[in-house]
Amino acid sequence: MRLSSTLQRGLVELPEPPGPIGMYVCGPTVYARAHIGNARPFVIGSWYARWLRLRGYDVTLVHNITDVNDKIYEAAPGASAARAAEATEWYLEDVARFGLDEVDHYPKVTETMDAIIRFIADLVERGFAYEVEGDVYFRVGKHAEYGRLSGQRPDQVEEQEPNARKEDPRDFALWKGNKPDEDTWWESPWGRGRPGWHIECSAMAEQLLGPSFEIHGGGLDLVFPHHENELAQSTARGYEFARIWMHNGMLRFTGEKMSKSVGNVATMQEALDEWGRETLLVFFLTAHWRSPIDYSDETVGAAAARAEGFREVFRNPSRAAPPDAWERFQETLDDDFNTAGALALMHDWRDHELLRRALDAFGLASLADALEAPEELHELARRRQEARAARDFAESDRLRAEIEAAGWEARDEADGYRLVRRS
Numbered sequence: 001m002r003l004s005s006t007l008q009r010g011l012v013e014l015p016e017p018p019g020p021i022g023m024y025v026c027g028p029t030v031y032a033r034a035h036i037g038n039a040r041p042f043v044i045g046s047w048y049a050r051w052l053r054l055r056g057y058d059v060t061l062v063h064n065i066t067d068v069n070d071k072i073y074e075a076a077p078g079a080s081a082a083r084a085a086e087a088t089e090w091y092l093e094d095v096a097r098f099g100l101d102e103v104d105h106y107p108k109v110t111e112t113m114d115a116i117i118r119f120i121a122d123l124v125e126r127g128f129a130y131e132v133e134g135d136v137y138f139r140v141g142k143h144a145e146y147g148r149l150s151g152q153r154p155d156q157v158e159e160q161e162p163n164a165r166k167e168d169p170r171d172f173a174l175w176k177g178n179k180p181d182e183d184t185w186w187e188s189p190w191g192r193g194r195p196g197w198h199i200e201c202s203a204m205a206e207q208l209l210g211p212s213f214e215i216h217g218g219g220l221d222l223v224f225p226h227h228e229n230e231l232a233q234s235t236a237r238g239y240e241f242a243r244i245w246m247h248n249g250m251l252r253f254t255g256e257k258m259s260k261s262v263g264n265v266a267t268m269q270e271a272l273d274e275w276g277r278e279t280l281l282v283f284f285l286t287a288h289w290r291s292p293i294d295y296s297d298e299t300v301g302a303a304a305a306r307a308e309g310f311r312e313v314f315r316n317p318s319r320a321a322p323p324d325a326w327e328r329f330q331e332t333l334d335d336d337f338n339t340a341g342a343l344a345l346m347h348d349w350r351d352h353e354l355l356r357r358a359l360d361a362f363g364l365a366s367l368a369d370a371l372e373a374p375e376e377l378h379e380l381a382r383r384r385q386e387a388r389a390a391r392d393f394a395e396s397d398r399l400r401a402e403i404e405a406a407g408w409e410a411r412d413e414a415d416g417y418r419l420v421r422r423s
């Protein structure tokens, strides 16, 4: 079992099952309806945890909710806490619709404040952080390995969070003193304020997975500064922190329809309403998790056709696959979780049991399942056949319409009829 890691710049071997495997995937900042791009780290993290569990690993998956942040203060002045609570519900509702119930913990910043403050106090005590007028900054210059994850030379790190009072332009905020336009704050040894963005993930990961764990995931856009800073904070306390860094490629908007609506990009809710969970999951399968994925009417439409192709397999008789088919599928996913390769194998399978098992690995068993028509519809289909035999075409048409209204189609076959779900 091996996985590409940004930190080692190559493939890294996982321990033997059962591990344990602690897995932390950075979640959203909750200030509005989540963007469809936010679905990718959630889906890939959930799928990988699911695959590891199928392969006998003991996995704990953590996906945090950033419910204190500049973006939330900006989006809802004077009502940031209410907005964050509402947008948290939206996010959890949206991701639940994917039907991938693999996340064990969804920690929130507002519920982790004590651990965050203790973490910062420890960094101050160790000389890795310092206070300036109610803010606390991480001392980048003291950390010899800073820049290791993102590949920046320590003396050339980009400036972050400009502030003339900092010792060094590279230093980043761990704690920010309360400002007049920020309507939430917490008491701390440095006065009223709230945490910087990066510290929450170091504190939450440590609280739920321990100081060192296997896999840290998130979008490629988080490598710098977010993950570089998480790694610096945690390793400054003498821990390894995450061993493997799994950064997924970004979702890009490429279609014509999308380019017209700049500034009004698709939310996860809209995408789920428009395409449904099965099509979106098949869409995410089509690209390797490290690669970018192009989101357009054409690419998602092609995924819808592939999903329909899988349903069609189950409408036709099962045909046995080669005996090594599952083994090849397993090898493909064990080797850097190559879902596009797995999809290519599944495409050729007509073996119902095997294909259902493979689809289930991605939460897609529904493509195989919901295909047996209810008994009432069989009754209607039989009556329709009788009506046709008696040349009562009006009655036969009426029954056909009734079957279609229930979402099915009666296809005539040599030896009777077959009920097929309408797509």
Ligand SMILES: [Zn+2]
Pocket (backbone or CB within 6 Å): 026, 027, 201, 226, 230
């Ligand atoms: Zn994070």
